[in-house]
Amino acid sequence: MLLIKNADLYSPEAGGRCDLLLGGGKILRMEPDIRISRKYAEVIDARNLKVVPGFIDAHVHIMGGGGEGGFATRTPGLPLTDAILGGVTTVVGCLGTDGYTRTMAGLLAKAKGLEEEGLSTYVYSGSYGLPLRTLLPTLEEDLLFIDKVIGAGEVALSDHRSSQPGFEAFAQVVAMARRGGMLSGKAGIVNVHLGDGERGLDFLRRVVAETELPPTQMLPTHINRNPRLFEEGIAYAKAGGFVDFTTSTLASYLAEGEIPCGRALRLMLEAGVDPGQITFTSDGQGSLPDWDHSGRLQAISVGRVTSLFAAVRQAVQEEGLSLETALRVITSNPARILKLKAKGRLAPGLDADLVLLEPKNLEVRTVIAKGRLLMKAGKVLAKGMFE
Ligand code: ZN
Numbered sequence: 001m002l003l004i005k006n007a008d009l010y011s012p013e014a015g016g017r018c019d020l021l022l023g024g025g026k027i028l029r030m031e032p033d034i035r036i037s038r039k040y041a042e043v044i045d046a047r048n049l050k051v052v053p054g055f056i057d058a059h060v061h062i063m064g065g066g067g068e069g070g071f072a073t074r075t076p077g078l079p080l081t082d083a084i085l086g087g088v089t090t091v092v093g094c095l096g097t098d099g100y101t102r103t104m105a106g107l108l109a110k111a112k113g114l115e116e117e118g119l120s121t122y123v124y125s126g127s128y129g130l131p132l133r134t135l136l137p138t139l140e141e142d143l144l145f146i147d148k149v150i151g152a153g154e155v156a157l158s159d160h161r162s163s164q165p166g167f168e169a170f171a172q173v174v175a176m177a178r179r180g181g182m183l184s185g186k187a188g189i190v191n192v193h194l195g196d197g198e199r200g201l202d203f204l205r206r207v208v209a210e211t212e213l214p215p216t217q218m219l220p221t222h223i224n225r226n227p228r229l230f231e232e233g234i235a236y237a238k239a240g241g242f243v244d245f246t247t248s249t250l251a252s253y254l255a256e257g258e259i260p261c262g263r264a265l266r267l268m269l270e271a272g273v274d275p276g277q278i279t280f281t282s283d284g285q286g287s288l289p290d291w292d293h294s295g296r297l298q299a300i301s302v303g304r305v306t307s308l309f310a311a312v313r314q315a316v317q318e319e320g321l322s323l324e325t326a327l328r329v330i331t332s333n334p335a336r337i338l339k340l341k342a343k344g345r346l347a348p349g350l351d352a353d354l355v356l357l358e359p360k361n362l363e364v365r366t367v368i369a370k371g372r373l374l375m376k377a378g379k380v381l382a383k384g385m386f387e
Helices: 080-085 104-117 139-145 167-184 202-210 227-238 253-255 261-270 308-316 323-330 331-338
Strands: 003-011 015-024 026-031 042-045 050-053 056-061 088-093 120-125 151-155 189-194 218-221 243-246 278-281 287-291 296-300 353-355 364-369 372-376
Touching: 003 323, 003 353, 042 218, 050 323, 050 364, 056 139, 056 278, 056 308, 056 323, 056 331, 080 088, 080 104, 080 372, 088 104, 088 364, 104 120, 104 202, 120 139, 151 218, 167 189, 167 202, 227 243, 227 261, 243 261, 243 353, 261 278, 261 308, 261 323, 278 308, 278 331, 308 323, 308 364, 323 331
Parallel strands: 003 042, 003 050, 056 088, 088 120, 120 151, 151 189, 189 218, 218 243, 243 278
Antiparallel strands: 003 015, 015 026, 050 353, 287 296, 353 364, 364 372
16 A cells, blocks of 8 residues: 655645545545554655646557658657656547558557556547548447447548548547447547648537537547637637647747647636636647648657646646646546546545646656556656566
8 A cells, every 4th residue: 555645635626735545556545644554555755745636648649640751750659658757647549640550459459558557548449530440340339348448539620631521421420429438338529630721610510500419529639729720619618518739739830829738728718618628638649740831841759748747837837827727637627528437536436546746846756557656756666668
């Protein structure tokens, strides 16, 4: 067992001084003063540290992605250390443009590998294109019979790399996700990649307006990628939709109008969006192509899951949001939206996924996933198999 003493609790709501007893991968007790013999529990003195839920990164190209500049531009898979350094204890893996050299079988195998290495992992079924290429014959069956599948995606819309599905084809995927989600007791959500195209969120609004499907069946991502899509996102979220912002970025993207996630969060809240509607994801291990003015590829780099909490920290330090509000977008919100019932909060009975933060600069100091210490006092203790 692990006993964390004297932590400043953010569950993610601020809860004051608290001790936490962890065992069997779960949070066993949370009380102001827990005493137990050191024979039975390793004690971590968290005096002056903030204890927060382990972070959920719900859009990561865990087996690598990219490839849009040819084979040499295929990006590498997620190293365990990156997740640990970023305080990420739960990831949802997805495929992107490339659903051909990257397959559902490979994605699932990588997710299982990361789980063996200590993380909690899930996957979306499919990739950019429709019809969806699932592992079993239908999305409903993937949701029903593959534990790790919690939804579909990332399906690309309003993008030159999308398969340009018609509205009916897109609505049918949302319907399949809903049906499979209901039958399996999972979220069955469709993660939708939005590009720079002028159609923006059009298909998502039409699903809500023209079908019986609820907006909560879709999670559109990259909403902060340009001011026009961001403005659309505000109206869409105020009408009950979820919106996800991407934290991996380049200076050139920001210069061209991408809105930094911390600022995007503040602006959405100021516009009256319910804070429960917003999530951040890193798009980790996705490729970040850097084009020059004539459209030539200048350089290509890789998204990092460490950008996830860095963006939350920015929301607190630069945009003046409270830690408990900012934390929701990578803890309790994704857990609720994706129906990960034991994740995203600190309470007895839930999974023992937690992060200790240095109080002043909010640096990740200690990371515990399913009760196991992956990083302690700034030192990474766990390594991936080939790291
Ligand atoms: Zn995407």
